[in-house]
Amino acid sequence: MTQSTTPPAGMPEKIRHYIGGEFVDSVDGDEFDVLNPVTNEPYIKAASGKKADIEAAVAAAKQAFDEGPWPRMLPRERARILNKIADIVESRKDELAAMESFDSGLPITQAKGQAARAAENFRFFADLIVAQVDDAFKVPGRQANYVNRKPIGVAGLITPWNTPFMLESWKLGPAIATGNTVVLKPAEFTPLSASLWPGIFEEAGLPTGVFNMVNGFGEEGFAGDSLVKHPDVPLISFTGESKTGQTIFANAAPWLKGLSMELGGKSPAVVFADADIEAAVNATIFGVFSLNGERCTAGSRILVEQSIYDEFVERYAAQAGRVKVGLPSDPATEVAALVHPEHYEKVMSYVEIGKSEARLVAGGGRPEGFETGNFVQPTVFADVQPDARIFQEEIFGPVVAITPFSSDEEALELANNTKYGLAAYIWTSDLKRAHNFSQAVESGMVWLNSNNVRDLRTPFGGVKASGLGHEGGYRSIDFYTEQQSVHINL
Ligand code: NAD
Numbered sequence: 001m002t003q004s005t006t007p008p009a010g011m012p013e014k015i016r017h018y019i020g021g022e023f024v025d026s027v028d029g030d031e032f033d034v035l036n037p038v039t040n041e042p043y044i045k046a047a048s049g050k051k052a053d054i055e056a057a058v059a060a061a062k063q064a065f066d067e068g069p070w071p072r073m074l075p076r077e078r079a080r081i082l083n084k085i086a087d088i089v090e091s092r093k094d095e096l097a098a099m100e101s102f103d104s105g106l107p108i109t110q111a112k113g114q115a116a117r118a119a120e121n122f123r124f125f126a127d128l129i130v131a132q133v134d135d136a137f138k139v140p141g142r143q144a145n146y147v148n149r150k151p152i153g154v155a156g157l158i159t160p161w162n163t164p165f166m167l168e169s170w171k172l173g174p175a176i177a178t179g180n181t182v183v184l185k186p187a188e189f190t191p192l193s194a195s196l197w198p199g200i201f202e203e204a205g206l207p208t209g210v211f212n213m214v215n216g217f218g219e220e221g222f223a224g225d226s227l228v229k230h231p232d233v234p235l236i237s238f239t240g241e242s243k244t245g246q247t248i249f250a251n252a253a254p255w256l257k258g259l260s261m262e263l264g265g266k267s268p269a270v271v272f273a274d275a276d277i278e279a280a281v282n283a284t285i286f287g288v289f290s291l292n293g294e295r296c297t298a299g300s301r302i303l304v305e306q307s308i309y310d311e312f313v314e315r316y317a318a319q320a321g322r323v324k325v326g327l328p329s330d331p332a333t334e335v336a337a338l339v340h341p342e343h344y345e346k347v348m349s350y351v352e353i354g355k356s357e358a359r360l361v362a363g364g365g366r367p368e369g370f371e372t373g374n375f376v377q378p379t380v381f382a383d384v385q386p387d388a389r390i391f392q393e394e395i396f397g398p399v400v401a402i403t404p405f406s407s408d409e410e411a412l413e414l415a416n417n418t419k420y421g422l423a424a425y426i427w428t429s430d431l432k433r434a435h436n437f438s439q440a441v442e443s444g445m446v447w448l449n450s451n452n453v454r455d456l457r458t459p460f461g462g463v464k465a466s467g468l469g470h471e472g473g474y475r476s477i478d479f480y481t482e483q484q485s486v487h488i489n490l
Pocket of ligand 1: 188216223248263265296
C-alpha cells in the first residue's frame with residue numbers, strides 16, 4: 001500500500017447520519033461508495049439519506065429549537081461554546097486535514113490551511129454575536145422604535161465538495177451562533193471530514209439536537225431535495241453550481257423560504273501593462289491552480305493588455321509547467337487529484353474542447369507517472385476568443401484561458417462577458433483606473449493588486465448567475481435572524 005491508499009488515522013468504520021445526538025443508518029438501509037481520488041477505488045461506505053431520514057433530522061432540530069436551551073441562551077454563553085468548537089478544530093487540525101486531503105484529493109498543505117480557516121470561522125462569529133448591536137430609532141416625545149433580533153428555526157445547510165469542511169464551517173458558524181438549529185447535507189463526493197463534526201460538537205458541549213447531519217445525494221427524492229422541500233425548514237443556505245441553485249430556488253418557492261445562494265464563477269483576472277508583472281503572474285498562477293483549480297473564486301480567465309501579452313503568456317506557461325503535481329499527501333504537492341472520476345471526465349472534456357478552440361501553451365493532459373486517479377496537468381490556453389466555451393463555462397479544474405485586450409473599454413467588456421459575476425482580480429499601478437474598473441466590473445468581489453485573501457467582515461457573494469444574497473460579517477447574522485421592529489408611543 002502506498003501512502004495515498006492507506007486511510008488516515010481516526011477513520012470511522014462507516015459514514016453515518018447524525019440525528020438527535022445519535023449516529024444512525026438510513027431508514028431504508030441504503031448506502032453508497034465513497035472513492036479515493038488517487039485510485040478511484042471505493043474506500044468507505046456512506047449512508048444514503050432520503051425523505052424519511054430528513055424528516056427524522058428536521059424533527060430533532062425542530063424539537064431542539066422549540067424546547068431546547070440553545071435559542072434561549074445568552075449570546076455570550078453561545079459564544080463560549082463556539083470558541084470551544086474552534087479550539088477543538090484547531091487541536092485536531094492535522095487529523096482533519098489528513099482526512100480532507102485523502103477524501104477530496106486536495107494537497108495536504110492546502111487542506112491544513114482550510115482547517116485553520118474553519119476554526120477561525122467559529123471564533124469570528126462568536127465575537128460577532130457578542131458585539132451585536134441593533135438600531136433604535138426615536139421621534140422625541142412621540143415614538144421610540146427598536147429591533148428584536150431572533151433566531152429563525154431549523155436552517156438547512158447544503159454544501160459542495162471543494163474545501164468541504166471549511167465551507168460547512170462557514171455556514172454552521174453563523175447559523176448556530178445566532179441560535180438556530182441545523183440540518184447539514186454534506187456533498188456526496190466528500191463526506192469524510194464532516195463525520196468529525198458530531199464528536200467536535202459533543203466535546204464542546206453543544207446541546208443535543210442543535211446539529212444534525214444527513215449524508216447522501218441531492219436529486220429529487222434524496223437528502224438534498226427533501227431538505228429543500230421540508231415545510232419545517234424556513235432557511236436554506238446553499239453553495240454549489242448555478243444550475244443546482246436554480247432548481248433549489250424553484251423548489252423552495254412554494255414555502256417562500258429564506259435563501260442564500262453562493263454559486264459558480266468564471267472570474268476574470270485583468271492584467272494591465274503597468275502592473276507589477278511578476279506579482280501578477282505569481283498571483284494568477286495561485287488563483288487558478290491552488291485547491292486543484294476547484295475554487296469558486298478561481299481567476300480562470302486572464303485578460304492581458306496587448307503590449308505585454310506575448311511576454312506574459314510565455315512567462316505564465318513556463319511557470320505553469322513548474323507547478324508541482326503530486327500525491328495529495330505529499331507536502332511538496334501544489335496540484336493533486338481532482339475530487340472524483342465524474343469531475344475528472346468533465347475537466348478533461350474541456351481540455352479537449354480547448355484544443356479545438358485556442359492555442360495550448362502548457363499542460364493539456366494527464367501528467368506522466370500517474371497511471372490511476374484524477375490527475376490533470378496544469379493547463380493553459382492562450383488566444384482564447386470570448387465566444388469559446390472555455391471562456392464562458394466554469395471548468396472548475398486546473399485549466400486557464402488567456403485573452404488579449406487593447407483598451408480599458410475592451411478589458412471591461414471582456415471581463416463582463418459571461419453569465420457569472422463572482423470575483424474579479426485587477427492588476428495595475430494606476431489607482432484611478434483600478435477604482436473605476438472595480439466600480440464597473442460585474443462581480444460581487446474585487447481584489448486589487450492582491451491575491452484571494454478574505455477578510456471575514458466583508459460581504460461574500462456574487463452577482464448574475466454567481467449567487468443571491470451575501471454571507472460574511474453582519475450579512476450572515478442578518479440572514480440567519482429575524483429582525484422584528486417594536487414601535488412604542490411615547
Ligand atoms: P452541486 O450543485 O452539484 O452540489 C452542491 C450540493 O448540492 C451537494 O451537496 C449536492 O448533493 C446538493 N444538491 C444537488 N442537487 C440538489 C437539489 N436538487 N436539491 C438540493 N440539493 C442538491 O455543486 P458541486 O459540484 O458540489 O460544487 C461545485 C460548484 O460549487 C461550482 O460551481 C463552484 O463554483 C460552486 N461553489 C461556489 C462557492 C461560492 O461561494 N460561490 C464556493 C464553493 C463552490
